[in-house]
Amino acid sequence: MNHSISLTVNGARRDFVLDDPRVTLLDLLRERLHLTGTKKGCDRGQCGACTILVDGKRINSCLALAISHDGADILTIEGVARGDQLHPVQAAFIAHDGFQCGFCTPGQIMSAIGMMREAQAGNDPERIRECMSGNLCRCGAYAGIVDAVLEAQAGTDEANQRRSA
Amino acid sequence: MKQFDYVRPATVTEAVAAAAQPGAVYLAAGTNLLDLMKGGVSRPDRLVDVTHLGGLDQIETLADGSLRIGALVSNADLAHDADFAKSYPAVAEALLSGASAQLRNAATVGGNLLQRTRCAYFYDTASRCNKREAGTGCDAREGENRTHSVLGWSESCIATHPSDFCVPLVALDAVIEIEGKHGRREIALDELHRLPGNTPERDAALEPGDLIVAVRLPPSARGFAAHARYLKVRERTSYAFAVVSAASALRIENGKIAEARLALGGVAAKPWRARAAEDVLRGVAPTADAFQEAAWRALTDAKPSGDNAFKIELARRIVVRALTLAAAGTPARIPALPASPFASTSGAIHA
Secondary structure, three states: OOEEEEEEEOOEEEEEEEOOOOOEHHHHHHHHOOOOOOOOOOOOOOOOOOEEEEOOEEEEHHHOEHHHHOOOEEEOHHHOOEOOEOOHHHHHHHHOOOOOOOOOHHHHHHHHHHHHHHOOOOOOHHHHHHHOOOOOOOOOOHHHHHHHHHHHHHHHHHHHHHHHO | OOOOEEEOOOOHHHHHHHHOOOOEEEEOOOOOHHHHHHOOOOOOOEEEEOOOOOOOOOEEEOOOOOEEEEOOOEHHHHHOOHHHHHHOHHHHHHHHOOOOHHHHHHOEHHHHHOOOOOOHHHHOOOOOEOOOOOOOOEOOOOOOOOOOOOOOOEOOEOOOOOOOOHHHHHHOOOEEEEEEOOEEEEEEHHHOEOOOOOOOOOOEOOOOOOEEEEEEEOHHHHHHOOOEEEEEEEOOOOOOOEEEEEEEEEEEEOOEEEEEEEEEEOOOOOOEEOHHHHHHHOOOOOOHHHHHHHHHHHOOOOOOOOOOOHHHHHHHHHHHHHHHHHHHOOOOOOOOOOOOOOOOOOOOOOO
């Protein structure tokens, strides 16, 4: 039996006919939309490489059935920059060497963007490490990742202050 | 993953009817179920998706002062609800000590209660496991079992229940509301999870089609807000299941413990309420001696199921330390490392 769903992916509405209910959001993004920035690491919810935002919240796309997310608003790594202008978290990862091989990086960046929206960690490095524990980096670039998140968070705090001043 | 039929009922009544069929299971966020299905551990014929049902995602205070939490509230939304964290701090701390931020954003209250054990032999379909396939045997019994049960286990199964959330909930007398084929009923959370006995394949006291629609905390649960903690020892500081954990909650009046609540996690097939320990704490001053006595009472019936005798002594020490932390007072903010014994928070001492 075929199932029709529609999603908003990086701002554009997309309609799909699923001939198999087993398709995850991860596989839909990679295989149907060819948005391969979202990585398949463990495919079991343990590594965080597949992190995307669904309705503004970060989740593991490998453990989400596409069919169950009809109507969802999805943001992937391909949708965070504005043209050639990198998202502040992307720029901070480059500035602070927040990666080595790069495989986990899209998931790290999406997770950091989601974490900053959650506003639980602030600029406390210990809380940032805890709130990013769902993203593994086997190269061990954690020190650079935390520095990058701290810088992006500081930029956000500054922008908020400017707005409220 | 085995092929399955997908149905999305419009009402709770339709959902119960659809899920009462043989081979059917409910799908909420799927953070545990999909993992099990990918590994061939769970092989359902039909998924009944309840995520679109209305009215199950509310947190509401009832007229009698109870708190009712809808089964579809996410673990993260509940833990980060400011009123909830203030009134039930040990529950919020337990939630934030579990899984990762991504998983907590997706995982639901009802799903957390019904997650399956993380016993490696349950997950490995090449191993014998009475919980996965009744009557086949238990390879954990003579296998790698240092994290397995020390209370309530049987020769059939030595698996533990992995939830952190359930531990303070059971200490606070949580009740679950169930919609089933014969209408609505409620049971104490303490009666939901079953000890294995000879039927470890049945995790919970639920019938086919039963749907948990809400968890309720009674008015008395608020009375412990000033002295409530969750403490969890794990193999790494974050994103790991408990080796042993404890939820402790005290009501202290005039320097004496008016009422104590204590439950242990990671030690049995269910969150383990330690009522005998609570009894010895009633009416006494919150001293190290009293907490030691409570810890001995809590583990009186414990016995190793394998290479895990250390968990009994560890559990005693976790009990003493969780009670000591609770007596010192709930911190104003949940520590940066929730429930960690390594957190640099006030009142953290070695037992």
